[in-house]
């Protein structure tokens with residue numbers, strides 16, 4: 001089954017109203033491959049979701065960066081999956097390492113969030129990835145498998161899940177994983193899905209890479225057989241995000 005290339009832009013906690021408008025107008029003017037070739041999803045901070053959704057070109061979609069683990073209610077400061085659905089926001093990023101590590105979200109909590117968001121009809125970009133210490137101690141595969149298992153234990157339909165492999169040591173550091181390093185973990189993750197879920201889910205689930213992706217390194221990464229796209233942080237705020245979207249062409253000609 002063909003996996004459509006996927007490029008997500010995670011704006012994280014950045015931007016003013018004016019800056020967001022500027023980013024959107026750059027994106028809207030960008031010459032990119034068609035939706036048959038690449039799926040593009042940008043993720044502004046919550047407060048800019050309506051502005052972004054209202055002014056972004058229709059072939060690009062919008063994601064929230066997080067949502068609450070269950071139905072909304074007395075949870076001060078949280079945003080529920082229901083609210084995102086109500087605003088017609090189709091996607092949500094869950095389990096980003098910044099939330100796992102800074103806000104203490106456990107594998108189980110992230111798994112619960114993914115399951116709840118999917119149950120409300122959202123599509124999920126579920127993030128996994130090891131720290132430098134974990135990589136150096138040789139436990140990368142064990143860590144990403146445990147993170148993925150906590151999701152798999154709670155989710156039966158993977159149609160609306162994109163897995164983002166984001167090694168923590170590569171995020172915001174300028175220290176991108178080599179194409180071989182990314183390919184190795186992506187292939188292992190796919191093997192894990194094959195063995196623990198099904199051959200169909202392994203073949204059809206997109207596994208995208210995140211961590212210091214930019215306009216210069218994206219093509220080589222995109223050429224790896226198990227790299228199905230990117231989740232881009234810093235460079236998604238810049239015009240080079242368009243070049244990263246264009247790296248989908250590498251797949252088309254492969």
Ligand SMILES: O=C(CO)COP(=O)(O)O
Nearest residue numbers: 010171172211212233234
């Ligand atoms: O965390 C990331 C995307 O979610 C990656 O961030 P950078 O591209 O800034 O390294």
